[in-house]
């Protein structure tokens with residue numbers, strides 16, 4: 001066989017591509033060189049994959065899936081409930097920050113969870129003995145906008161449903177709910193999933209479907225209008241849990257049990273132990289305790305070394321967040337002198353996490369959509385973005401007008417402002433509250449206002465799709481296997497960007513002077 005053919009066949013084989021990637025990173029490691037996004041590019045390869053056909057499903061943690069591999073950062077200028085809702089509607093996930101009281105954070109998580117009203121697990125019920133007048137008074141006082149109430153008896157068993165028709169055709173307010181209600185109720189067993197509920201309601205032409213346990217006690221209710229919206233609007237596109245509720249995530253501190261319990265009560269899907277350095281005795285102990293006591297997926301971060309990754313996985317981590325100092329607002333690398341450039345850190349940590357089947361989230365340092373396939377190609381299952389999602393309508397904070405432009409504030413969680421204002425930030429950077437001066441590990445600044453999240457994400461998602469198309473990867477697993485890298489020089493980087501031109505129209509996916 002000729003040399004060329006041998007080489008051709010070598011690269012056609014996915015296993016050899018993976019080996020080639022390992023050799024590439026091994027060689028840099030041997031020379032103690034660590035690389036980041038601007039140092040590398042993915043090799044393109046033979047492709048049968050059209051970008052629009054790429055499957056972007058992935059994971060944030062062992063049990064929490066993503067329809068698109070993008071997660072918004074747990075930062076007070078990036079993710080509160082608006083971003084959490086926006087990200088989950090697009091198939092991703094938002095991690096609600098912890099620079100607020102546990103009650104406030106739990107309230108925001110609830111807003112995400114109940115945005116779609118998939119399964120209403122604690123519906124407002126009325127008692128059989130209550131009069132219609134009493135119920136209407138309560139409805140007015142509490143400003144309930146809905147008209148359907150399950151009716152229960154003294155033993156909390158479901159006996160009927162009161163709906164708009166029953167109110168409309170009720171002759172007197174003194175009539176009891178037990179008389180006015182419809183008694184012929186179609187129910188489904190506790191635990192019935194959204195799709196099945198839709199089927200049952202459709203077949204029986206029922207607008208509501210109460211779920212009951214074996215003793216006929218109410219265990220939740222589905223409302224057809226909401227279920228239909230979830231099923232029809234964006235079939236398969238929302239990131240919803242098995243009850244049809246948006247998937248929600250929130251950050252917690254170390255030994256933050258009060259917060260954790262409130263979040264669990266609000267049906268949080270996954271929590272993130274959010275620290276600047278997760279490979280510490282206190283985080284490891286805390287993680288073990290949480291995994292022993294509660295049934296919840298825990299993602300832990302941040303780390304940048306494989307030994308740290310392994311230690312946290314052994315302590316029970318369901319997902320690892322990698323990134324120490326790559327962020328656009330971070331000064332940790334220059335203040336403390338630590339940290340590994342992100343591409344090498346993500347590769348090393350993903351390699352070890354892969355052995356345990358634990359997903360890695362590449363957190364921080366992304367500047368362009370092309371950085372997403374690079375991070376995933378190294379072995380990460382998703383990326384976390386702060387800067388790239390800041391400045392959107394869904395990010396917290398008002399739009400500011402300055403120098404004829406619209407801006408939003410974006411700041412590091414270790415910035416002086418964030419640490420002065422919030423205990424959550426001080427704890428993330430292990431700084432005691434009593435201290436007069438703080439040692440900042442981040443900066444505060446402005447980002448151009450970008451408009452709605454969906455337009456911004458459209459560019460990121462499609463940039464990723466294009467990258468996967470060039471590599472010939474039909475899904476994330478194939479990208480892991482097929483991705484191979486070249487190192488580029490300064491000249492290579494300059495060539496990669498537009499050059500020798502005065503750009504007269506800023507493209508939506510290539511910010512100029514951001």
Ligand code: XMP
Nearest residue numbers: 073327328330364365386387412413414442
């Ligand atoms: P990007 O590059 O997306 O990075 O803006 C967001 C990530 O940066 C981390 N982060 C910080 N790191 N000092 C740091 O060293 C800080 O003040 C700071 N604030 C956030 C965090 O992991 C986030 O997801």
